Amino acid sequence: MFEWFGLVSYCPHTKVAGFAQHLKDGRLMGSRCDACGRVSFPPRADCPDCRGAAFTFTEYGGAGTVVTFTRIAAAPAGFEGRTPFTIGVVDLDEGGRLLAWCGGTLDEAALAIGQRVQVVPRLFEELEAIKVHYTLEAPGTTWAKA
Amino acid sequence: MFEWFGLVSYCPHTKVAGFAQHLKDGRLMGSRCDACGRVSFPPRADCPDCRGAAFTFTEYGGAGTVVTFTRIAAAPAGFEGRTPFTIGVVDLDEGGRLLAWCGGTLDEAALAIGQRVQVVPRLFEELEAIKVHYTLEAPGTTWAKA
Amino acid sequence: MARVGIIGCGQTAFGRRSDATVQELAFEAWRAALDDAGVEPDVVEATVVGSVPEYHKQRSLPGVIQEYLNLNPRPVWLTEAACASGSAALRTAWLEIAAGVHDVVAVIGCQKMTELETAEILALMGRVGDVQWESGFGTTFPGYYAMFARRHMHEFGTTSDQLAAVAVKNHHYGAANPKAMFRKEITVAKARASEEVSAPLSVYDCCANADGAACVILAGERAARALGKDRVVWLDGMGCASDSMSVLRRSDLTGLPSARAAAAQAYAMAGVTAKDIQVADVHDCFTIAEIMAYEDLGFCGRGEGGAFIDARGSYIGGAHPVNLDGGLKAKGHPIGATGVSMTCEIVSQLRGECGPRQVPGASIGLTHNVGGIGQYCFVNVLRRD
Amino acid sequence: MARVGIIGCGQTAFGRRSDATVQELAFEAWRAALDDAGVEPDVVEATVVGSVPEYHKQRSLPGVIQEYLNLNPRPVWLTEAACASGSAALRTAWLEIAAGVHDVVAVIGCQKMTELETAEILALMGRVGDVQWESGFGTTFPGYYAMFARRHMHEFGTTSDQLAAVAVKNHHYGAANPKAMFRKEITVAKARASEEVSAPLSVYDCCANADGAACVILAGERAARALGKDRVVWLDGMGCASDSMSVLRRSDLTGLPSARAAAAQAYAMAGVTAKDIQVADVHDCFTIAEIMAYEDLGFCGRGEGGAFIDARGSYIGGAHPVNLDGGLKAKGHPIGATGVSMTCEIVSQLRGECGPRQVPGASIGLTHNVGGIGQYCFVNVLRRD
Numbered sequence A, B: 001m002f003e004w005f006g007l008v009s010y011c012p013h014t015k016v017a018g019f020a021q022h023l024k025d026g027r028l029m030g031s032r033c034d035a036c037g038r039v040s041f042p043p044r045a046d047c048p049d050c051r052g053a054a055f056t057f058t059e060y061g062g063a064g065t066v067v068t069f070t071r072i073a074a075a076p077a078g079f080e081g082r083t084p085f086t087i088g089v090v091d092l093d094e095g096g097r098l099l100a101w102c103g104g105t106l107d108e109a110a111l112a113i114g115q116r117v118q119v120v121p122r123l124f125e126e127l128e129a130i131k132v133h134y135t136l137e138a139p140g141t142t143w144a145k146a
Numbered sequence C, D: 001m002a003r004v005g006i007i008g009c010g011q012t013a014f015g016r017r018s019d020a021t022v023q024e025l026a027f028e029a030w031r032a033a034l035d036d037a038g039v040e041p042d043v044v045e046a047t048v049v050g051s052v053p054e055y056h057k058q059r060s061l062p063g064v065i066q067e068y069l070n071l072n073p074r075p076v077w078l079t080e081a082a083c084a085s086g087s088a089a090l091r092t093a094w095l096e097i098a099a100g101v102h103d104v105v106a107v108i109g110c111q112k113m114t115e116l117e118t119a120e121i122l123a124l125m126g127r128v129g130d131v132q133w134e135s136g137f138g139t140t141f142p143g144y145y146a147m148f149a150r151r152h153m154h155e156f157g158t159t160s161d162q163l164a165a166v167a168v169k170n171h172h173y174g175a176a177n178p179k180a181m182f183r184k185e186i187t188v189a190k191a192r193a194s195e196e197v198s199a200p201l202s203v204y205d206c207c208a209n210a211d212g213a214a215c216v217i218l219a220g221e222r223a224a225r226a227l228g229k230d231r232v233v234w235l236d237g238m239g240c241a242s243d244s245m246s247v248l249r250r251s252d253l254t255g256l257p258s259a260r261a262a263a264a265q266a267y268a269m270a271g272v273t274a275k276d277i278q279v280a281d282v283h284d285c286f287t288i289a290e291i292m293a294y295e296d297l298g299f300c301g302r303g304e305g306g307a308f309i310d311a312r313g314s315y316i317g318g319a320h321p322v323n324l325d326g327g328l329k330a331k332g333h334p335i336g337a338t339g340v341s342m343t344c345e346i347v348s349q350l351r352g353e354c355g356p357r358q359v360p361g362a363s364i365g366l367t368h369n370v371g372g373i374g375q376y377c378f379v380n381v382l383r384r385d
Ligand SMILES: [Zn+2]
Pocket: A033, A034, A035, A036, A037, A038, A047, A048, A049, A050, A051, A052
């Protein structure tokens, strides 16, 4: 079900497909290598340290810091009608990094490098098909979990 | 206007685009290098012998001999509803070679290697857009020229 | 030029892999090759990726593969030569070592072909040939090989039963290969009864699209010795040649001139002749392609390919056992992975690890990997000392 | 390792070429390179094609190019490394000669980018990054470089005027290059007033898609002498490195670690340092990319790229003149052709053939060709004796 992840999906098949189900349930998941304990975000099935093939999803809190961002005016196929939109790269406090849209609790015009944010799991409510993503929100923002 | 050539065209731009206009006019054209006189079919803009860049179209009679052929049952996009169809490769008496559909004056079931054929310029009459091609027909088949 | 050998190889099972990204498949092959070689990733100085880009939604595969294998900032790029893309990658890695630029290089061949939807596959399928003069008439990949088959039958009396016999042999051996996509024996009658694809070829004359990855690790002779490797298989003959995209420019429609040219190079470089080849993996994308390969490689005379399979010359016990891994026909054909997987098979054969499908005592083997309808051909001679 | 040099080069004009197939473009560059080298095709033993396949309807370009250039059965395959595909081809040809496999090899970089329809371009544009973790959010190529620019501004105080100054310089020199797509000077004010693409980058911060082809002919030192060539430009330093596909795995967002690694290799191999580079062609797909290149190549210190262009350090007369052909920005960026075209420019500079945009007496030059957002980087040092 990894095709659930992102507004447009080009990656239907992956060993970490469960990530999208967890995101729908309100949980942001990294991976922990069953053999050596290495934690990765984004999650990965194969450990770069010990080459182990077994992993377990591990929940992330999602607090982090903005590393950089941009406002995209010229968008690719599938994003027509949503421009301009702002995406930012965030260093997670628990390690690893993600790229996400700016959500409603942040003032896009005032977004700044170094700003603290909370990553919040989201469902595209307006779409018929299940589509999940996450947004960058003000610290302290809460959400429901399944 | 090379997108005129073939039922499906993936090659809109070429220095020998005039070939398709000539075919619409009922003329099968090869190329002659202006510098060294080498004749090529299919036509080409650049001479492989002398590397000359100037050429002139030269008309072919279109008589030839079947080299090989097949009947295609599993067809690609754009050819749905036309299967099965038979294509053959023909050595032209005047040199060079082409690949074309079997036309109505030949018995497809009796098509054989070594058989003599006449290549005849064609317009897809049922299509709104201009689309040209050629077919393999019985020797002596005639057609109109502009 | 320094001698270059293979110190490790591994591959995924071939087939439909709806559970993994292409980089996850590559990791499986990479892990297996490292384990086989008994080396750690730090000895690998560079990688080369062989794949055909247009089947993947992910653009520029070496980027995601090098990242997922954790090999940045080491050099990598992609090679493409249609269905011989994996062999182009192998040749590139060989050049890197032969030139003295690197000591140890990994080759990753990979392809996900079942990711595209049927409409996308049909659209790609219509552009396998020269798009200027041929695609507009609905040519297909089976269609081109069908025209070779028709001409071969005309000139040499080759029969549909002989074509089917190739499929029967490859399914026979594929049934014994745990990595193969199809592991069931078939009969000539079953093959002959299958649906027509492009006359005279039917379904059982054609290999199947598959997902998969394969990896081999190459080392220069000195580096291999320094790593303590003592079961190296050497790349002693490396041949590569090209032919026209268009069937309209071919001098011969009963064989592949590029295969004959590549074989001549490989034999000369290795100092062997066809009769020395004890085991071979050849490019049987269609049954007629294996018949032509017998002839192009000199395993039999021109036009004698049909008789060669009739006489079981390509079975174990015959003069030149061919495609004991099941070939593209039964093993499956993830196009970028194929040339690398062929290499894995011949390495295993020369090491004597193939169990029920082992050629006893083989020490000289060959791979023959064709791109498209012979636009490219790579023939390599491998040897165990 | 034998020394390898360039004996001939040529390229088409870059721009929209709705009159020619990609193989016809390749022939133009091939003809120009042969004429420049003063050799006949029979001395060329192999070719390598650099291109990004997904822009072409014709699949497997080497097939149509080798046929149209009439070079069958000589070896050929394609290399892909995104926007550095042409440099991967050049590196492959260098390896073929350095390994002693061939004496003379032609490199063809080519791309038709204006053949696709707008919808197709927009679909491709959405898959430039890692499709698993990034594309689903609508990332674009300018978007990634915009995030580099934002971070560079944050850490070092780089300004939009400094970015615009790069575009002004490249249009200034591009106006003097008959092969360039845009041959008009611009001003900082005009660049700053252009439409936003991905903040803080606007239209004049971005290079343009173009059609075009370029060809260089390489020879080993002995072969070059045997052919009587006396104005050879030598490939004395060859660097190549990789980085992650995903921006999420980057250790640095203000420069390209792959560029620094490739430059270190090239400088070491050539026995030079950054201060020896008298003329350079660098990968200015976006203005920020050229600023980062100044720093990654050591033309100035980290974070000093903005000041470097302000001080006209990359103009003729400055410490390191850069992109005197107009760069990707004004010359145009047919992605597969770019790395080869850069090489043509530096060869011409080192031979003193560049007229109004010539660096007087330059004998050591450099090319810096980046794939994607730094997934690949090739840095080469060229020298005239
Ligand atoms: Zn681990």
